Amino acid sequence: MTRVAINGYGTIGKRVADAVAAQPDMEVIGVSKTSPSAEAYVTMQRGYPLYIADLAKKPAFDKAGIPVAGSVEEMIEKADVVIDATPGGVGAKNRPLYEKLGKKAIFQGGEKHEVAGTSFCSFCNYEEAFGKQFVRVVSCNTTGLSRLIQIMDQAFGVKKVRATMVRRGADPHDVKRGPIDAVVLNPVTIPSHHGPDVRTVLPHINIVTLAMIVPTTFMHMHVVQMDLEKDATREEVLQEIEGRPRMVLIRPETGIKSTAELKEYAMDLNRPRNDIWENCIYKESISVADGEFYCFQAIHQEAIVVVETIDAIRAITGTIKDPGESIRMTDEALRFTPL
Numbered sequence: 110m111t112r113v114a115i116n117g118y119g120t121i122g123k124r125v126a127d128a129v130a131a132q133p134d135m136e137v138i139g140v141s142k143t144s145p146s147a148e149a150y151v152t153m154q155r156g157y158p159l160y161i162a163d164l165a166k167k168p169a170f171d172k173a174g175i176p177v178a179g180s181v182e183e184m185i186e187k188a189d190v191v192i193d194a195t196p197g198g199v200g201a202k203n204r205p206l207y208e209k210l211g212k213k214a215i216f217q218g219g220e221k222h223e224v225a226g227t228s229f230c231s232f233c234n235y236e237e238a239f240g241k242q243f244v245r246v247v248s249c250n251t252t253g254l255s256r257l258i259q260i261m262d263q264a265f266g267v268k269k270v271r272a273t274m275v276r277r278g279a280d281p282h283d284v285k286r287g288p289i290d291a292v293v294l295n296p297v298t299i300p301s302h303h304g305p306d307v308r309t310v311l312p313h314i315n316i317v318t319l320a321m322i323v324p325t326t327f328m329h330m331h332v333v334q335m336d337l338e339k340d341a342t343r344e345e346v347l348q349e350i351e352g353r354p355r356m357v358l359i360r361p362e363t364g365i366k367s368t369a370e371l372k373e374y375a376m377d378l379n380r381p382r383n384d385i386w387e388n389c390i391y392k393e394s395i396s397v398a399d400g401e402f403y404c405f406q407a408i409h410q411e412a413i414v415v416v417e418t419i420d421a422i423r424a425i426t427g428t429i430k431d432p433g434e435s436i437r438m439t440d441e442a443l444r445f446t447p448l
């Protein structure tokens with residue numbers, strides 16, 4: 110059993126903790142919070158030992174009736190692997206602690222590539238992460254783009270990718286972020302950082318990305334265009350994507366044409382937290398003409414990187430060599446209800 114500590118029990122950390130607990134070959138040895146909160150109460154319900162970054166804050170946890178198992182450093186000492194799911198930039202500050210204690214750590218997409226030196230996407234470069242001390246799972250947008258590009262590149266060869274990211278303004282719980290009523294160019298300059306980020310896991314891909322933020326919390330929407338090396342038909346593209354792990358073709362018969370209807374569907378199917386770990390490609394949007402491929406895909410920002418993080422644990426600990434096997438184990442343990 111790989112002993113996993115989750116440093117930062119927020120949007121991503123709490124999902125990773127539940128995903129780790131569901132795996133047959135891993136256990137959660139602790140999670141961390143900085144202050145008492147609803148999520149800290151949830152750790153009690155889940156039975157995850159709770160550690161805190163600053164022991165001076167223990168009286169606040171005592172007052173809230175939330176047991177504290179110790180300091181973050183004590184938690185990390187007990188772990189084989191640390192998942193750093195603290196807010197972007199905090200991971201870089203935590204890295205010296207992981208180094209001092211000689212622990213393996215997995216960072217998230219809010220950190221720069223250089224924090225780990227190896228970025229990770231299960232479909233693209235699992236082998237590259239093998240046995241490494243530090244790995245960074247690329248962001249939600251980058252994971253969604255990279256999975257699709259890798260499939261298309263292996264099947265047809267990709268000459269170039271041009272993609273626009275329509276990004277959610279905030280996660281649903283996040284009452285402090287916006288915009289409330291604007292479309293914000295993010296950034297106004299082109300390209301956005303997503304293209305270079307894809308190249309951290311698929312360095313040979315010619316890609317330019319644009320991004321904007323809109324007032325929604327559900328999901329991101331990607332508008333993707335690729336020039337292909339080989340001639341392909343729409344049917345051939347559908348065949349390549351259909352049945353792949355973590356790739357869903359949204360059937361026209363569902364009538365779903367938005368992110369809101371998609372999230373409602375996931376909720377009705379009783380998915381935990383309504384999470385969608387897969388790329389959701391609107392089947393009707395897939396078009397191929399004159400060597401150009403187009404589609405719309407929706408990406409659930411809170412969920413997509415969770416399954417990749419589980420695979421990254423197996424890669425850096427060297428417990429499973431074959432990415433396909435890790436992907437299968439991860440997804441089976443989470444019991445994906447088909448969309």
Ligand code: NAD
Pocket residue numbers: 116117118119120121122141142143144162181194195196197198199217218219220248249280410411414
């Ligand atoms: P979050 O703010 O929801 O959660 C972060 C948690 O870390 C909070 O519980 C906070 O209390 C805790 N924390 C803060 N400072 C800490 C410290 N010094 N030590 C221990 N814990 C600390 O953030 P998030 O959205 O889960 O993001 C975490 C990482 O995942 C970031 O790198 C982010 O860019 C990345 N990411 C987020 C999303 C998303 O949609 N939310 C998607 C993909 C990747």
